[in-house]
Amino acid sequence: MKLNLMDKHQEVLDKAVQALHERTFFAHYPENPLPDVYGENADKEGREKYKEHLNNNFTELLQQDPAAWVGQEESPYEQQALGVKYPYFDPETLVNRAEEAYHQWRKVKPADRAALLVEALENIKPRFFEIAYATMHTTGQAYLMSFQASGPHAADRALEAIASGYEEQTRFPESTEWEKPMGKYNLKLNKSWRAVPKGVALVIGCSTFPTWNTVPGMFASLVTGNPVIVKPHPKAVLPIAIVVAEVQKVLQENGLDPNICQLGVDADDKLITKDLAEHPKVKLIDYTGGTEFGNYVESLPGKTTFTEKTGVNSIILDSVDDLDKVAQNLAFSVTLYSGQMCTAPQNFYVPETGIKVGGETVPYEDVVEKIAGAVTALVNNPKAAPHILGAIQNPATAERVKSASSVKGREVLSTCDFENPMFSNARTCTPVIYEVDATEKESYSRELFGPVVLIIKTKNTEQSIEIAKTMAMSHGAISCGAYTTDPAVKEKIMDEMGLAGTPVSFNLTGNIYVNQNASFSDFHVTGGNPAGNASFTNPEFVIKRFTWVGFREPAMG
């Protein structure tokens, strides 16, 4: 390599590996868009750079000879096309170039790959604001979430994958002398091992978190020596295109083939994901998105897949200290990015007998009212609401929220009179709340993507737990929030939701929400239920991307 990148980045890699195991707070990229961290004009310059992309060709990629220039992005805030055009390559070209690059990339040592990828993240860091605006105007996220999720949080998740891949590939010795006592003599073999990467990797992005959900698989495959084709959602390309471009630049600067990491966008009239996914040379697939396509990906023969699909997330209400604080916390969770997070709660289980609040029983109806009231107060707060709700990425989501006619229940809170003061044309809606009886399984047995809350009236907490567990095991779940002051109930919830592979946040109030997952501490998705078969970033997430192969030979003399 041109520079001794391993010297430069060894410390951060070591710290990141340590953080993976301590699982205490660790962030290499500051999450607040502060001028004294990112520079006085960073925000302004980022916005300007974002605007320069509009109605232009994205020419930063180092991939040669595109067959066409394509682009379908549209801002949920302005409801008009971004007009950015990306180079299009047919799937065969992408795969052949990846295959060629594979034989160069796989021979780079794991430690050098890791250092090179950290270098790329460091080069992406000055572009966090530009990526933030690109994220706002493709996903509809509010400004702060756009910055944090697509910038520092995504970069830390990428670093996490790099660190884990680096650790796993260096966990066994490169070589050793094996010496076996045979009685009269010792049998000596020189042994060595290689972590052989599996081959061409495909990473299929989603429309709501174009970098956050893409970089873990992308960097995990790269650090383990696999060339990557990033296939973004056609409506959310720009944020990840910038990331790919920066990786390509570092590769080229270090004398490597930029096709080690390619962007493969859909043509305007042709979706290429299935062609790529089914290509025999594609060995690894990371996927984030809907369950139906995710199941298709998982079913493809001869592929190692890493999926995050959809789930039915739950809130279990048993007993609390302060119901107002709980209601406010939950109101924020369902309002944040208008419920378009994979971790957003949907099914709230409340016993018909009410819940204990500081020792007193509060009736079921009052609990429902408190929650509805907290959501109403939040969405009616003009200083807070626009920065929390953001906009709706997909018109179909807004439609679904407005006409959730398949839910058999009483509408407790209706939706969608929200106007964004900064973007008069923004596609928005506020949370809708339905009250559903526990017997109406059909209504609550699937994900209703977007700001839809179902309050499910159960017999008691035991039934709440039982249903939440069954839902998670049958339909998947990525998060569960539980409120109880009873240690025995807490243990029961941990035990039962643990069996359903669902992490549980207990008794959250204040500025911490069930939706949020911290890199280097919270495993995101467990892989243990139908919401997905992979987890950011447990060892399985990286070790399935390579094969340990051993070699041995008698030692001389």
Add this chain to the structure above:
Amino acid sequence: MKLNLMDKHQEVLDKAVQALHERTFFAHYPENPLPDVYGENADKEGREKYKEHLNNNFTELLQQDPAAWVGQEESPYEQQALGVKYPYFDPETLVNRAEEAYHQWRKVKPADRAALLVEALENIKPRFFEIAYATMHTTGQAYLMSFQASGPHAADRALEAIASGYEEQTRFPESTEWEKPMGKYNLKLNKSWRAVPKGVALVIGCSTFPTWNTVPGMFASLVTGNPVIVKPHPKAVLPIAIVVAEVQKVLQENGLDPNICQLGVDADDKLITKDLAEHPKVKLIDYTGGTEFGNYVESLPGKTTFTEKTGVNSIILDSVDDLDKVAQNLAFSVTLYSGQMCTAPQNFYVPETGIKVGGETVPYEDVVEKIAGAVTALVNNPKAAPHILGAIQNPATAERVKSASSVKGREVLSTCDFENPMFSNARTCTPVIYEVDATEKESYSRELFGPVVLIIKTKNTEQSIEIAKTMAMSHGAISCGAYTTDPAVKEKIMDEMGLAGTPVSFNLTGNIYVNQNASFSDFHVTGGNPAGNASFTNPEFVIKRFTWVGFREPAMG
């Protein structure tokens, strides 16, 4: 637990974990059946105990209320029934009992599970000789292999799985305090994690290595908290029945349900493997055996599978120092247990231009003759041959060897005039060697189980490597032996066979053979080609058996 087993076994567990990472020689169970290690009368008593089982019910298992007593074993040495009968339980009973035991076993701490399983191995150790005779008379292995493979080597592979599972489950903290600086205050969460076992595990054994190929999956599932149903091959039950019985005794002694580890044998008129494998409650399946059934196992939806199927193992001959020593080494490898090892070589690639021997070219024909000569000399050595060849487990194998009519090539060495001096009725055959042209792909593109050697005439070493690699990628391979004195050729073989997920032994001569794999050092099967999707014991072999689930709650104060 009744005893403080963790104190008792902590040292061996720590040593085993260390050995996994150093990958130098480590064996906890001595491989030689020496009186001063195992006791003066150990062999005699083992043989007597084996004989006591014959024509008797196997009553050691602690499983209650069998539906019948069944057994179909037959000695390949005596070609008559053993007459041992085992308790039969229908699949539903086995699964329900396992499911019930699951909820007890999963709550035992990983360290305690590990200690308890080491205790079981220690109790199995005094029965190695009894297991050896049981192995001889079910598999046809010779005495020494029966002792080593089913006794100490199997126990060390089991210990390896226990150690790896123990390490992986304790690799992340049980709990930690997560503290995030928020500017004016710190956000504090108490976090904890649990390694949640996946559920009922099934381990499907094979007829040739009834303990060695069964214990890794069995102990890997057990140490990670999953109840196990061991489903042995109906022709090779006794060796593993003894192992299961000893595990059950330790469980019961420690106040645990013996159904945590059950033996599930086929009825005489009904095979139960598919019923068990397809049962929705069965989550994990380990399998050793033929490719067709293995592919069926891998295809089952909703299961995590670990397979070892069949492969086409190769020998690449390029250049050697001493052709006689090489030929003797290879002759032993193909003769050992009459080629019934999954690691036995089958396809020998020899260039038509001959190979270099100490700088001189030896013609192709002479190389073939040397190999055939070495095999002939070995099988005609009455002191050695019976102890190497053993007997043929399955009559179909002997049939196949005698009439390998599908091989289009010249028979270089014919088979099967071997008489075992100790067992006049033994089912035996010696290796057959065919010479096949590289163009006759059909002939050498599949495993010909048993002592069948194909010498494939290639254009040059480059073609030898290319075919060996293609065979491994298309049809699987578990081992490759290569002979070259040229460092560039060696690197090319490592690189190409590495891509095919095939370990390579270079230049073996003397008392070390391509068939042999050492616990704690050689990964057995890589999982990187169609010969199997799992590896003894890489981290993947254990971590796929449980799910990391996290819990968090605001810290008080």
